[in-house]
Amino acid sequence: MTKFSDTERVTVPLLAIGPAPLALEPLVAAVTVESGDGRAGHDGAIVTFLGLVRNHNQGRRVQYLDYEAYPSLALKAFARISDEAYGRWPNVRIAVHHRTGRLEIGEASVAIAAASPHRGDAYAACRYVIERVKQIAPIWKREYFEGGDVWIEGATADPDDVRAREEAERVACA
Amino acid sequence: MRVTVRLFARLRDLAGAAEMSREIEPGGTIGAVWRDLAGEFPALADYERSISAALNADYARMDAEVHDGDEVAFLPPVSGG
Numbered sequence: 159m160t161k162f163s164d165t166e167r168v169t170v171p172l173l174a175i176g177p178a179p180l181a182l183e184p185l186v187a188a189v190t191v192e193s194g195d196g197r198a199g200h201d202g203a204i205v206t207f208l209g210l211v212r213n214h215n216q217g218r219r220v221q222y223l224d225y226e227a228y229p230s231l232a233l234k235a236f237a238r239i240s241d242e243a244y245g246r247w248p249n250v251r252i253a254v255h256h257r258t259g260r261l262e263i264g265e266a267s268v269a270i271a272a273a274s275p276h277r278g279d280a281y282a283a284c285r286y287v288i289e290r291v292k293q294i295a296p297i298w299k300r301e302y303f304e305g306g307d308v309w310i311e312g313a314t315a316d317p318d319d320v321r322a323r324e325e326a327e328r329v330a331c332a
Numbered sequence: 333m334r335v336t337v338r339l340f341a342r343l344r345d346l347a348g349a350a351e352m353s354r355e356i357e358p359g360g361t362i363g364a365v366w367r368d369l370a371g372e373f374p375a376l377a378d379y380e381r382s383i384s385a386a387l388n389a390d391y392a393r394m395d396a397e398v399h400d401g402d403e404v405a406f407l408p409p410v411s412g413g
Binding site: 232315 | 340342386391407408410412
């Protein structure tokens with residue numbers, strides 16, 4: 159319940175995509191169970207991941223990236239990925255925020271937080287989520303580098319591809 | 333019947349539009365929408381085996397049937413993160 163007063167914290171969504179700059183604190187707050195909730199105090203760990211725009215890629219000097227997304231489907235993809243993680247690690251709680259638009263070197267493109275009673279599950283779930291975001295979320299980056307620009311194309315987005323999912327789980331649990 | 337077609341990233345660049353309205357035969361599938369589109373924009377044909385699709389903002393298979401007023405989206409290989 160969002161209340162706009164000085165004393166109430168504005169609720170942060172667990173899943174978000176848009177042009178606003180990213181920070182980890184809101185995601186940490188979003189996965190933290192509030193006092194009064196029956197599950198409050200159960201978590202022993204929150205693992206966070208921040209993906210940054212790098213100044214080099216495949217030998218090219220990157221100047222900036224421009225991210226495009228299909229926002230309504232991206233939110234469904236994040237929900238699907240979170241559900242997969244909840245199925246595999248039942249006590250985790252996941253937040254995923256992805257940014258769109260022009261991002262400069264060093265800026266964050268994606269932020270993830272995973273809370274869990276145990277750190278092992280929190281680390282694994284966090285890693286699983288970023289691997290799956292890269293596999294299936296309808297998001298594309300256009301790389302502007304010294305001498306040109308190019309759309310980066312990675313995986314064919316197939317949420318039902320069992321092998322891709324298994325690969326993400328394997329990486330998460332390595 | 334008419335459907336709205338949405339294209340993203342390089343597909344959008346190749347077709348020169350992010351969104352377009354197209355006529356499709358009743359009983360047509362997402363695959364039929366794609367084939368018409370690839371006929372209209374031959375540069376898209378290279379993506380035949382690497383695209384995925386969405387129907388009304390949900391992942392969908394190429395053999396899914398489309399209906400009047402549906403939104404069909406074609407997604408080139410993704411690169412989020």
